[in-house]
Amino acid sequence: MREKEILLISELDNKARRNISLNSLFSREKFENIPIIISHDANAGALADWWFDIEKIDLKGVVVHFLVGEGVGAGVINNGVVFTGSCGVAAEIGHVSIDHEGPLCVCGNNGCLEMYCSSLAFIRYAEEHRRTNKNSKLNNEIRLSADLIFSLAKEGDEIAMECVKNAAYFIALGCVNIINCYNPDTIIICNEMAKGGAMLLEIVKENVKKRVLSTLYEKVDIVISSFKGDDILFGAAAVAIDYCLKRPNILKKTTIFGEKSYAKNIEAI
Ligand SMILES: [Zn+2]
Numbered sequence: 252m253r254e255k256e257i258l259l260i261s262e263l264d265n266k267a268r269r270n271i272s273l274n275s276l277f278s279r280e281k282f283e284n285i286p287i288i289i290s291h292d293a294n295a296g297a298l299a300d301w302w303f304d305i306e307k308i309d310l311k312g313v314v315v316h317f318l319v320g321e322g323v324g325a326g327v328i329n330n331g332v333v334f335t336g337s338c339g340v341a342a343e344i345g346h347v348s349i350d351h352e353g354p355l356c357v358c359g360n361n362g363c364l365e366m367y368c369s370s371l372a373f374i375r376y377a378e379e380h381r382r383t384n385k386n387s388k389l390n391n392e393i394r395l396s397a398d399l400i401f402s403l404a405k406e407g408d409e410i411a412m413e414c415v416k417n418a419a420y421f422i423a424l425g426c427v428n429i430i431n432c433y434n435p436d437t438i439i440i441c442n443e444m445a446k447g448g449a450m451l452l453e454i455v456k457e458n459v460k461k462r463v464l465s466t467l468y469e470k471v472d473i474v475i476s477s478f479k480g481d482d483i484l485f486g487a488a489a490v491a492i493d494y495c496l497k498r499p500n501i502l503k504k505t506t507i508f509g510e511k512s513y514a515k516n517i518e519a520i
Contacts, residue, residue: 288494291340293318294333295486297326299478300439302489308474312436315342315429316482319422320442323365327433345369347428349421364428368421370397370443377414384410397443404450418444419451423458430463430471441476448475 277287290298297316316326323345327334334341345365346358353362366372374395381389387410388403389395403411426438444451452475460468476482 286491286495288491289339290333290487290490291324291326291335292483292486293324293326293342294335294339295326295490296441296482297328297486298333298489298493299482299486300441300476301328301331302493303478303485308437308472310437313433314437314439315433315435317344317422317425317429317438317440318442319368319425319440319444320370323369323425325425325429327435342429342433344425344429347425349424364421364425368418368425368444372421373397373400373414373418373444376417377411380413381410387411398446401446401448401450404447415447415451416454419447419454420458422451423455423462426455426459426473427462430459430467434467435471437472437474439474439476441478441482445476451475 293316296318297314300316301310301314310328312330314328316328318324318326324340325342325344327342336342346356346360346363348360348362349364349367350362354366355361356363356366374397377389377395377400381387381395388406388408389400389410392399400411400414404415422440422444426440429435429438440452440455452473456473459473478485
């Protein structure tokens with residue numbers, strides 16, 4: 252989506268994710284007077300949570316935006332500042348291995364968390380298990396979706412409930428790793444798997460409680476995101492605004508204030 256001087260990209264097409272040159276895509280010639288700022292999606296989501304706090308849960312301290320969708324990742328905010336790491340991907344929790352003998356992941360590691368609790372893994376698990384109970388309504392559909400599985404689970408379909416339980420177990424393992432790495436005040440479970448709502452959250456909490464020190468468990472608030480709309484898109488705007496507020500001179504260099512000037516090179520944050 253492009254609106255005047257700000258270009259917001261919520262996500263790239265799957266096929267376009269590899270071997271693309273952002274430098275040529277956002278070349279100086281095409282965007283002569285526009286500052287280009289690039290951020291990791293989970294970091295943008297984390298900033299959106301912090302800035303907009305849609306859930307009104309009074310965010311403070313360390314907040315982790317635990318993105319569990321087709322991919323799994325996290326954005327970490329420490330008192331309003333995103334912890335980016337060296338290349339902007341500090342909390343790639345989806346590529347923490349939970350089974351060193353597990354299947355090979357695209358990142359080169361084995362048994363990465365993403366392979367067990369992403370929405371794709373959730374659907375795959377349902378496809379593999381639905382035939383174990385011919386009464387499951389999951390068998391009535393050719394193509395499954397995360398929405399459908401959650402919906403049937405809430406209706407009491409046993410296989411669908413088992414799918415939610417399995418995904419929630421692995422999401423809990425992700426939360427445990429997040430807690431031990433970042434000692435957060437709040438973990439917000441976001442994106443497609445957040446649609447599991449209270450049913451999913453209850454199982455996540457049960458499993459987290461068993462696996463972390465009780466003092467840490469009592470300190471952390473684990474919630475399901477209730478952000479309406481595209482939190483990453485809001486986050487993209489928040490990233491751009493945050494960047495400009497921290498570097499007000501950049502605005503003088505754009506045409507926003509009618510000055511003929513130049514764009515900076517792409518900055519990844
Ligand atoms: Zn991996």
